[in-house]
Amino acid sequence: MSAEIRAIGHNGLMNSRAVIPPRATRSERKRQTREALLEAALEQLEDRGFGSLSLREVARSAGIVPTGFYRHFDGMDELGLALVEESFRTLRQMIRSARAGRTDMTNVIRASVEILVRHVHEHRLHFRFIARERSSGVPVIRRAIHNEIRLFSSELAVDLARMPFLSDWSGEDLHMVSGLLVDTMVSTAEAILDADPGDPAAEREIVRAAEKRLLLIALGVPQWRPAGRESAAAGAATAT
Amino acid sequence: MSAEIRAIGHNGLMNSRAVIPPRATRSERKRQTREALLEAALEQLEDRGFGSLSLREVARSAGIVPTGFYRHFDGMDELGLALVEESFRTLRQMIRSARAGRTDMTNVIRASVEILVRHVHEHRLHFRFIARERSSGVPVIRRAIHNEIRLFSSELAVDLARMPFLSDWSGEDLHMVSGLLVDTMVSTAEAILDADPGDPAAEREIVRAAEKRLLLIALGVPQWRPAGRESAAAGAATAT
């Protein structure tokens, strides 16, 4: 059944349900309160882990009664998984915009970091959620996030393989570097989330450091197994 | 130690403390139950975040009654901060042993990763604690861990400054690379913690990837501003 009426997007960040949407089809209203539940959970993650969220409190600040919660999810875990899905949907959207603007690669590093930072600001709560729950708390959510990130890293490896100076790299090495890049980006996102919003100096410092990190990694790439032979020989790497 | 649940609702005259060393000075026994509380908390972090730990449950599995908890900490937060301190004490101990064995630096990477892995196994619960609570949950604990890690990164920067090929680096750049190294190590530790113990193949893979990451970073170092002036060496990433 298509026929979805598209009303205005969402009701802003207000934590209470405020006034009831006057006119809406039933499934549309259901979708709205479902979104309100997700939003309420995201907001309450400011000073608590997902595992310490209470169903009642989430329902309350979403504007419904505790038992109404079960009309949408059959427990907090399912709500959490929905949050993972939603968060990574916006993340993939970020990747798309990153791929879109990659005409020249002279400043690919700067551009990537800038896109990352912009999306962290635009979807702060989503990033905070995955940053917070990535390593912590409820196992099922941790697993889900880890799977998404791994998948994500694999996609980046495929992208990297297309680049000229990486075209002859082994799959294992490609995945290594993509993993390193992803982890670096994750660290950067976490740093930005921790730095308080409204302090542009601190954020610029983070961005600066992130760009340097990525540049350092990029500088290592041409030196990777320069002779095609094995072996590490860290000290052996010489300048051109 | 005694993680067993005391099923009976009202304990009669059963000595709940299990067996304790019969002879001990009072302050020594206090230290012991304090340690039991810390241990109990660490163990219960397996499938929950620190924020969802309950004072009662921790006290129970430590073998004391809930109110007895307050003889040692005045709340779970303080217990958490004690855990942070304890955990980083063992971490610094690791660093010392890392510094001890650095005779030759041909395989400094391999040696570092190996030390990291060994300590993760030896102090699994401590590492799991800081990995879990690093980004999540209770703000006060998160801050404490972040401060420790930042301090830690600074110390590493000082160490790096002593190395010949890094001696002329600026403080900012040194801190950048130390931060990158620390984050990489943290990621490696998290990966090892996630991989189940007893699967040596998976772990070898993680170690292998970690060594490659560090090598790639190391290979970038000699290329870092080779002429001392602007102009990043590889055409990879300069821009305005």
Added chain:
DNA sequence: ACTTTCGGTGCACAGATGTTCACCGAACTC
């Protein structure tokens, strides 16, 4: 041998939590 200190106990309380159940009324189906 006395007094003090203090880690640990037991009880009690008010509040919060997840989940059940029967019920309502407006939106949907026919």
Added chain:
DNA sequence: GAGTTCGGTGAACATCTGTGCACCGAAAGT
């Protein structure tokens, strides 16, 4: 227009939580 679906309600439950209080008994101090 009659009947059904279904998102939301409110009361009730058993259970768990953190914390205050008075008390105990043995170790420590004198």
